[in-house]
Amino acid sequence: MESAEYDLIVIGAGPVGENVADRAVQGGLTVAIVESELVGGECSYWACMPSKVLLRAGAARADAADAPGALSAAPSGPVDVAAVLRRRDEIVHDWNDSGQVEWLDGAGIALVRGHGRLSAQREVTVRRGGTDAVVLRARHAVAVCTGSAALLPDIPGLADVDPWTSREATGAQQVPASLVILGGGVVACEMATAYASFGCAVTVLARSGLLRGMEPFAGDAVTADLRSAGVEVRTGAEVEAVSRDAGTGTVTVTLADGAVTASEILLATGRVPRTGDVGLETSGLEPGSWLDVDDTMRVHGSDWLYAVGDVNHRALLTHQGKYQARAAGDVIAARARGAAVDDQPWGTHVATADHVAVPQVVFTSPEVAAVGMTAAQAQKEGLAVRVVDYDLANIAGASTRAAHYRGQARAVVDTDRDVLVGATFVGADMAELLQAATIAIVGEVPLARLWHAVPAYPTLSEVWLRWLEAIGRPV
Numbered sequence: 001m002e003s004a005e006y007d008l009i010v011i012g013a014g015p016v017g018e019n020v021a022d023r024a025v026q027g028g029l030t031v032a033i034v035e036s037e038l039v040g041g042e043c044s045y046w047a048c049m050p051s052k053v054l055l056r057a058g059a060a061r062a063d064a065a066d067a068p069g070a071l072s073a074a075p076s077g078p079v080d081v082a083a084v085l086r087r088r089d090e091i092v093h094d095w096n097d098s099g100q101v102e103w104l105d106g107a108g109i110a111l112v113r114g115h116g117r118l119s120a121q122r123e124v125t126v127r128r129g130g131t132d133a134v135v136l137r138a139r140h141a142v143a144v145c146t147g148s149a150a151l152l153p154d155i156p157g158l159a160d161v162d163p164w165t166s167r168e169a170t171g172a173q174q175v176p177a178s179l180v181i182l183g184g185g186v187v188a189c190e191m192a193t194a195y196a197s198f199g200c201a202v203t204v205l206a207r208s209g210l211l212r213g214m215e216p217f218a219g220d221a222v223t224a225d226l227r228s229a230g231v232e233v234r235t236g237a238e239v240e241a242v243s244r245d246a247g248t249g250t251v252t253v254t255l256a257d258g259a260v261t262a263s264e265i266l267l268a269t270g271r272v273p274r275t276g277d278v279g280l281e282t283s284g285l286e287p288g289s290w291l292d293v294d295d296t297m298r299v300h301g302s303d304w305l306y307a308v309g310d311v312n313h314r315a316l317l318t319h320q321g322k323y324q325a326r327a328a329g330d331v332i333a334a335r336a337r338g339a340a341v342d343d344q345p346w347g348t349h350v351a352t353a354d355h356v357a358v359p360q361v362v363f364t365s366p367e368v369a370a371v372g373m374t375a376a377q378a379q380k381e382g383l384a385v386r387v388v389d390y391d392l393a394n395i396a397g398a399s400t401r402a403a404h405y406r407g408q409a410r411a412v413v414d415t416d417r418d419v420l421v422g423a424t425f426v427g428a429d430m431a432e433l434l435q436a437a438t439i440a441i442v443g444e445v446p447l448a449r450l451w452h453a454v455p456a457y458p459t460l461s462e463v464w465l466r467w468l469e470a471i472g473r474p475v
Contacts, residue, residue: 003135004110006032008332009124010143011116011278013104014041015318016309017145019325020332021109027333031109032136034116034126039100042147042167043318045092050170051190053088055363058197062365063428066402078199081175088170095171112136118144118279122304125279140336141304143328144278144291145321148271148310153182153239161244161251164266166191175200176263180253182239183268184210186362189222191266193364196229203260205237205253211362215375215424217408218368225365234260273311295350296343297328306332314354324351356421357441361431366407369430372422372441378412383421386413388470392427395466396458402428409433411467418447418474429460436461448474 008024010017013035021031038045057079064070093099104111114128122138150165152158164172164179169191175198181188184206196202204210204226210233211219223233238256242265245252253260276288283305285291291307292300293314299305308328309321331349334341342348362368378385392398392407399405407427414421423437440450451468455461 001133001135003137004032005137005139006030006110007139007336008032008141008143009034009116009122009136009138010145011118011124012041012145012147012274012309013039013100013111014145014147014309015043016147016321016325017041017143018100018104018109019322020143020145020306020308020329021104022107023326023329024333025108027330027337029140029333029336032112033104033109034112034114034124034136036113036115038095038097039104039111040097044097044100045095046167046170048318049091050088051166051194052363053091054084054170054194055190055197057084058194059363059365061197063402066404068403079197081198084198085173092171115277117277118142118282118305120282138304141306141332143297143306143308143332144275144311145308145325146274146278146311148316149274150267151270151272152267153269155239156241158242158267161242161265163242164264166266166268169195169266177201178262179203179264179266180205180251180260180262181266181268182253183270184208184212184219184235185268185270186211186360188266188268189226189362189364191268192226192231192233193229196226196231201230201262202226203232203262204234205239205255205260206233206235207237209235211368213374214362214368214370215410215426217410218362218370218424218426221366221406221408221426222362222364222368229365271310271316273313275311294343295327295345295352295354296331296341297324297351298331314351315358317358317360320351320354320358323353327351353442357438359434359438361434363431366427367430368424368426369434370422370424371434371438372420373412374422374424375410375412378414378421384415385421386415386471387411388413388467390463390466390470392425392460392463395460395462397460397462398427400458401460409463409467411471413447413471417444419444420447420450425463427460433460433463436464447471 007029008031010021010033013033021033114126116124116126119125124136178201180203209219241254251265290313293312297306297308310316345352359371375387388411410424412422420440
């Protein structure tokens with residue numbers, strides 16, 4: 001059996017694994033990365049990138065419709081679906097990863113194709129089809145960066161109907177006449193938005209309100225806009241069974257209070273770690289489990305095993321996984337060299353922001369952008385909280401942005417320290433406001449100093465001034 005030795009072995013060549021490997025190479029280590037599918041991972045081919053392309057045409061058309069003079073007549077009917085799908089195919093390079101492989105080569109990272117499993121301490125065996133395998137041994141560390149997969153709920157008949165997951169939804173070559181979506185989170189809301197813009201009849205079945213975990217007004221606003229776009233949103237839905245008619249192919253979802261039929265069904269009910277077949281048992285860990293790590297991404301109880309990105313369940317977001325990856329790659333290199341490790345909060349080798357400042361954007365209509373704590377979370381943490389809400393329609397930049405702008409922004413302030421600990425923006429173009437709030441939270445910028453950060457006029461950024469005016473300037 002073929003074998004090779006490297007300083008670090010990374011299992012999973014998505015954005016997280018690529019960044020762990022790159023930082024370790026920059027730190028002077030030799031690195032092999034193992035991938036069984038496409039280099040670039042979920043985000044590049046089935047999640048972040050293609051989903052945003054599917055959403056963009058509908059959002060652009062809605063923007064134009066609310067900018068008098070942009071359109072000669074109000075748009076009607078679906079967007080040009082064929083053009084959207086062609087653009088999606090361009091963005092994912094027709095699911096060809098040669099460009100990503102070229103980047104690995106240029107970065108000095110060895111790629112090993114196949115399914116990698118831990119087979120001993122600091123050892124990964126990669127199966128490449130049939131009996132062909134290669135054994136990779138790590139001098140210093142192994143990093144598991146295998147991500148997560150869609151959760152299949154335990155609903156009678158569901159597994160038998162060949163349900164869509166986010167992969168099928170973002171990779172579809174044809175738009176079904178109708179789609180029923182199980183779930184009320186980000187994937188459910190974004191795909192409902194996209195497919196409704198394609199002219200698909202969409203039904204969302206959520207056990208509770210949409211976008212739980214965010215400020216309640218965010219989910220309320222998205223629910224209202226989905227309904228205005230023709231989406232049937234049913235909250236409190238209890239699914240009892242799912243079946244597919246063998247003749248027509250129609251899916252029937254049986255509820256406690258009736259039934260819903262559709263051409264296809266999309267599961268958007270959560271994620272599970274892709275750790276069921278990576279050999280965790282060789283390290284005394286439970287296969288299929290989330291991996292508990294410290295702030296340097298090292299698995300508790302091990303001095304060589306790291307888990308980075310979705311698999312550690314800290315923040316299931318690509319950008320946050322890449323942030324973790326930079327810390328992990330740097331600390332693996334530092335430990336390998338015997339260099340000092342900066343693992344104090346906000347140090348070079350830790351992912352402190354996972355605990356206090358995780359930014360997220362939901363690309364629905366309206367957009368939802370949030371970072372830090374919600375008001376409820378801050379209160380649960382025992383903080384002395386002041387909540388400031390502002391109607392974004394009252395900002396000059398909103399009136400120039402659209403004829404009928406609607407939106408809301410909430411600031412959550414820790415009054416003991418006079419710093420921002422949470423921010424949520426709901427409205428068009430909110431994604432680009434988020435970084436300022438993230439900086440304010442991470443930097444613990446005093447509110448008194450924020451008075452000197454003057455927002456340009458007329459922009460939506462003036463919400464910062466309105467927040468400060470509501471709080472009051474310190475004497």
